[in-house]
């Protein structure tokens with residue numbers, strides 16, 4: 561029996577880990593253990609996803625909570641090291657690009673535990689983003705690098721990573737989407753809305769500065785004159801929003817709501833006229849679903865969502881948002897990137913089995 565330990569911590573990790581856990585569960589030669597770092601801890605940022613995605617409850621919760629990058633990363637490392645020294649897993653799997661991912665990778669490599677990175681190779685080439693640093697470090701340390709798209713393979717090879725560690729497997733987030741899309745249902749109160757624009761914004765570059773956030777809100781209010789706007793607000797954004805000097809209350813067609821679970825949020829994406837976002841995963845989900853995505857960033861680590869998918873970057877010029885929404889044309893061609901087929905996790909499990917058991 562080999563032991564595989566998964567480390568998750570923040571909202572976008574959960575929908576990536578769920579299909580990989582299930583795919584490995586097919587084999588009876590593996591014992592699996594889930595560790596939650598506690599980076600995200602609100603019910604709507606964490607617990608609800610365990611229920612909806614049918615993820616087992618974590619055997620260990622490190623309860624690290626919020627803090628500066630250094631504090632959060634260091635606390636995860638200190639607490640995870642203790643768990644790993646007791647469990648002594650044969651493989652640790654980490655997901656995506658959050659602080660929990662890099663913290664776990666550093667611990668594993670220092671105590672020589674083999675490490676697999678799911679969603680390896682993505683690069684924005686923008687080191688001002690904490691996620692880019694997390695991706696670069698994690699990929700240097702990982703023994704198995706599972707990429708969602710072939711640009712990832714190229715980036716890794718350009719950074720000197722040996723080809724025999726790189727596996728192009730496809731997109732595990734899309735595995736979850738394909739599995740659960742028929743259960744996705746938008747909140748009842750929005751069921752009558754037509755042609756609405758769904759918004760999610762939480763990147764430090766957009767929301768930490770109050771002037772930026774005020775400009776975002778006034779441009780979204782402008783959009784709401786022609787299209788309803790639905791904006792589930794991330795806790796990070798909420799903190800700054802509370803200090804904004806713009807009156808965004810009591811505006812018809814402008815709905816600021818709490819974060820939603822996976823199924824309700826997916827329901828809202830499926831039926832939206834377009835999504836305005838700075839998230840990584842949502843660029844992928846809209847591409848698969850054929851929904852126009854307007855990304856409020858200067859770059860993306862997911863270029864395939866532009867070259868193949870429905871994504872476009874508008875930079876941080878917030879005044880472009882209303883104009884871009886107005887210029888949207890009806891959906892035409894709708895292509896899906898290679899291996900975004902619902903089977904990425906099965907490929908990962910097969911590769912792990914072949915390497916760990918043979």
Ligand code: UD1
Pocket residue numbers: 570571572599600601602605626627657658659660690691762794795796799839840
């Ligand atoms: C993290 C990830 C980001 C990901 C995002 C998804 C890093 C560096 N960033 O950003 O890549 O897109 O998660 O949500 O790992 N907070 C709460 N409750 C929670 C979690 C956070 O109130 O459950 C608040 C806290 O005030 C905290 C702030 O949100 O300080 C930011 O949380 P943090 O985990 O540091 O980063 P995110 O912005 O969520």
